[in-house]
Amino acid sequence: MNIVERAKSILLSPRPTWEVIDTEQTDTASLYTGYLMILAAIPAVCGFIGMSIIGMGMFGVSMRVPFLAGLANMLVSYVLSLVGVYVLAVLIDLLAPRFGGVSSRIQALKVAVYASTAAMLGGVFALLPMLAMLSVLTGLYSVYLLYAGLPILMKSAREKSVAYTAVVIVAAIVLGLIVGAINALFMPRGAGPWAAGDTPVVSVRTPGGEVTIDGAGVAAMQRKMEEAARSMEKASAQKDPAAMAASTRDATAAAAGMLGGGKALGAQTLKAALPEQLGDLARTGFEVQDGAALGLPTSQASADYGSGNRTVHVEIMDLGGLGAMAAAAFGLAQGEKEDQHHAEKTWQEGGRILHESYAKDGSSAEHKMALKNGVLVSISADNMDIAALRNVASQLDIAALERLQRPAN
Known part of the structure; x- marks a missing residue:
C-alpha cells in the first residue's frame, strides 16, 4: 500500500x-x-x-x-x-x-x-x-x-x-x-x-520497549533547531515557499534525530538486503523510495519474488529518527488470536518484536519484525504456508540489517 x-x-x-x-x-x-x-x-x-x-x-x-x-x-x-x-x-x-x-x-x-x-x-x-x-x-x-x-x-x-x-x-x-x-x-x-x-534523561516505557531522550548533546541539537527556526522566519518574511519547506524539513529532521540518532538509512542500503534469489524464488521486481514521506525522514525498499503461483513480497522500511518510537509502538499490539481458519500472534524475542499472521489452509502468510535498531521488515506471501515463509525469512540477513547505523545529522 x-x-x-x-x-x-x-x-x-x-x-x-x-x-x-x-x-x-x-x-x-x-x-x-x-x-x-x-x-x-x-x-x-x-x-x-x-x-x-x-x-x-x-x-x-x-x-x-x-x-x-x-x-x-x-x-x-x-x-x-x-x-x-x-x-x-x-x-x-x-x-x-x-x-x-x-x-x-x-x-x-x-x-x-x-x-x-x-x-x-x-x-x-x-x-x-x-x-x-x-x-x-x-x-x-x-x-x-x-x-x-x-x-x-x-x-x-x-x-x-x-x-x-x-x-x-x-x-x-x-x-x-x-x-x-x-x-x-x-x-x-x-x-x-x-x-x-x-539536561536529564527522559525515558518512557511501553510494551514494545523503552524510548530514551538523553540530555547529552541536547545543546548542539537545540542550536540546529534554532537555526532552522530562524531560517523559517526569514523565509516566511520573504514569502519564499521553497526556503520555508527546506527549513521545515531541517527542523523536522533535527527533532526526529533527538529520538533515533540521525537520518534514515539510505534506501540503496536497504535495497542491498534484498537478494536476487530467495531459495527457488527469483526476484521479479523491486521499488526504492528515498527521502521524506509526508515530510518525515524515511526510506523504503521492497521486492517481489515468485515461482509458479507462489509469490512473496519483502519490504524493508526505516523511519529514521522515529525508529525507536516505531519499535515501541509496534509492541503495543502484542497478543495472539486464533480460529479454525486463521492464526495471528505478536510477541517479543531477542530484543525484536515479531508478528505472524497466516491462513491455516496455506493460502497466505505474513511475517513482520521490528528490529532493535528500529528498522521494520515485512514479508508476505500468497500460496505459501507459514513454515515455508519462515524458511524464506531466514534467508534474509536480518542480523546485518540490525547492525546498520544511521548517518548523523
Whole structure:
C-alpha cells in the first residue's frame, strides 16, 4: 500500500475508497506500521517544532515550551495517539450491534485508522501555533470520514449513521481529554529541571520497549533547531515557499534525530538486503523510495519474488529518527488470536518484536519484525504456508540489517 496514494484517495474520494478498504485483508500490525505510525508522527513532531522552536506570541510577549519538555510531550503524545486510535476502534466495535452493524475488531480498526487521516495531516498547522485552530477544520473532516465509513465497514444501518457517529465522537472527545491530561504532566510548571542548564534523561516505557531522550548533546541539537527556526522566519518574511519547506524539513529532521540518532538509512542500503534469489524464488521486481514521506525522514525498499503461483513480497522500511518510537509502538499490539481458519500472534524475542499472521489452509502468510535498531521488515506471501515463509525469512540477513547505523545529522 502506498501511504501517499491512500491518504489522497481517502480525502478526495472517501466513499469509493471505503469500499476498497472494506474488502482489504489486513491486520493490526500492518495498519499501524504501514500507515498510522507515520501519520501520527506529523502532529507530534509539528507540535514540538511549533511550541518549542518557533514559539507563540501575543501582545509583544513570546513563549516557548522548554526544549526537553517539548520533546517529552512529543513522544508521549505520539504514543498516546496510537493507543487512542486502538481504544476508539474497540469502542466502534462494541457499539456496532447497537446501531444495526456487525461486530468486527479489524474492520473497526480500519475505520479508526483511516478516518483519522484528515486530523493527523491537520497536525501540520501546529508548526505555527497561531494557525493551530485550523486543525479543527481537518478534525471536522475526519468526522465526515467516520460518518461515511461506518455503514460501509461496520455494516450499520444508514439511517442510524448519524447517531452512531455522534456516540463515537463523544467517546473520542473523552479520549482526547484523557490524552490532554496526560500530556499536561509533561508541560513545564515554572522553573525546574526542564529549564535548567542540566539536561536529564527522559525515558518512557511501553510494551514494545523503552524510548530514551538523553540530555547529552541536547545543546548542539537545540542550536540546529534554532537555526532552522530562524531560517523559517526569514523565509516566511520573504514569502519564499521553497526556503520555508527546506527549513521545515531541517527542523523536522533535527527533532526526529533527538529520538533515533540521525537520518534514515539510505534506501540503496536497504535495497542491498534484498537478494536476487530467495531459495527457488527469483526476484521479479523491486521499488526504492528515498527521502521524506509526508515530510518525515524515511526510506523504503521492497521486492517481489515468485515461482509458479507462489509469490512473496519483502519490504524493508526505516523511519529514521522515529525508529525507536516505531519499535515501541509496534509492541503495543502484542497478543495472539486464533480460529479454525486463521492464526495471528505478536510477541517479543531477542530484543525484536515479531508478528505472524497466516491462513491455516496455506493460502497466505505474513511475517513482520521490528528490529532493535528500529528498522521494520515485512514479508508476505500468497500460496505459501507459514513454515515455508519462515524458511524464506531466514534467508534474509536480518542480523546485518540490525547492525546498520544511521548517518548523523
